Amino acid sequence: MTRKVTIEENIQSANDQLAAENQQRLDQAGLFSINIMASPGAGKTTLIENTLAKLIPSYAVAAIDGDIATSIDADRAAEAGATAVQINTGGQCHIDAHMLQTALRKLDLENFDLLLVENVGNLICPSSFKLGTDTNVLIASIPEGDDKPYKYPSMYQDVDALIINKIDLLPYIDFDMEYFQQGVQMLNPDLTTFTVSCKTGEGINSWIDWLIRGINEKKSH
């Protein structure tokens, strides 16, 4: 005889549980952590390099880089002075909380001030998998076009900060900043936004100040 069993369990509950464990681990270490998401080519690794150039040696920074294959990104982060761990997702389009947990075990978390997690380049899947970091940051770049908030709403909705990168290309590309910002506003009013160029260095300092505030706040807790 068939019988109904009521469940009401969130499909992502297993991942959410592991994310909560990661958060707890990072809190214990007083380590300020950031999950950086963006489409491929938006400038995630270049932003990390620019960030490391400003923070090292005053701050100890760890970088965890997620990619389907290769260790190119972790190599670049290590070259720029971070202690880097590469995660190869084996075809998976995002880092999940379990992968991050495995990578965290390879680091002495107490020895760092900042953890930068570079997610797999993708504007859809990473938004569905919480990692347990303090903040989620999205990089949007000018050449991607001004319609991205409208086309990838879940990504724009869930982030705590937005970096608009490659603003040095604005004179060459039809990018309607007002239209873009209106989309962002709809999805995530009052989102902290930085407009930067990793090429010229414009705007990078306010991003760095924001990071340092985060590091200090986390340490004082």
Added chain:
Amino acid sequence: MHELAITEQIAEIAIRHGEQNHASKITDLYLVMGELSTVVDESVQFYWDIVTSDTICEGAKLHFKRVPALLHCLDCGKQYQLVDGELQPCPHCQSSKMEIVQGREFHLESINIV
């Protein structure tokens, strides 16, 4: 392409609850999916047979209940729905400040077991 991971999680939850209830077989799964959840039900269906072969879920039918998105305007306080699945300003006052009240859910509501 995160539907494979999602499908594995659905199977894991269903099997766990099925075993707790001493099921010899799970025949139906009732999933609730918000209009704004980023999961494609056709893909989940596609992976389902592969993920569940040789488990108590094998052959179980997936039922998807779609929940429409509901938005709340932060300026005039009225609620409104999406038109053609697209986000747009409030139709009452044209404000673009809004919050999503409903439409992002994704959970397993119940299963039928034998």
